[in-house]
Amino acid sequence: ETGVTQSPTHLIKTRGQQVTLRCSSQSGHNTVSWYQQALGQGPQFIFQYYREEENGRGNFPPRFSGLQFPNYSSELNVNALELDDSALYLCASSPLERNTEAFFGQGTRLTVV
């Protein structure tokens, strides 16, 4: 049990729709990172938030956006969903002062049809 919770656990959306995924960070962690894990692949870094500001981004288009709130919870928003967006989306939190350890939630399984 990492203390990082994500909701919902599963979601089915139609191509072209928009989706919001949520993450509640472990207590005391002020940094959250989001990853996309396609079936049979390793996770790919989408972006990171620190103190409500984006703090680095991977190779993902602008239709992937995020927010971090004062209580350090976070959202991942994806607009204009494509079939290839079907994946497990993972959130990881860490205290920036000790970024040796990133703790992952159980993920949200998104299926785009």
Place this chain on the structure above:
Amino acid sequence: GEDVEQSLFLSVREGDSSVINCTYTDSSSTYLYWYKQEPGAGLQLLTYIFSNMDMKQDQRLTVLLNKKDKHLSLRIADTQTGDSAIYFCAETLGSSNTGKLIFGQGTTLQVKP
């Protein structure tokens, strides 16, 4: 760019040792990690090693780092059926430890009774 490579599959008998190998490309990575993922679950941090270390031991787990060859390995002693999972190697993105990770594609470990 950064890249992490792993063999895809390893099968061992219960009680044997397992060795999972990984190669990485970014010599500036400060930390290297091993994560475990069980079916339908998020990622569990197993262990990590700082780039100026050669070896780290943690109970049944031994991590070896050959920085010259950019090779990382995870040895699991006395492998149990509960160790069956996908194991991911990851390196930090760039030289600063900001918690942004580059993952390999994962090694599926099958433990036969």
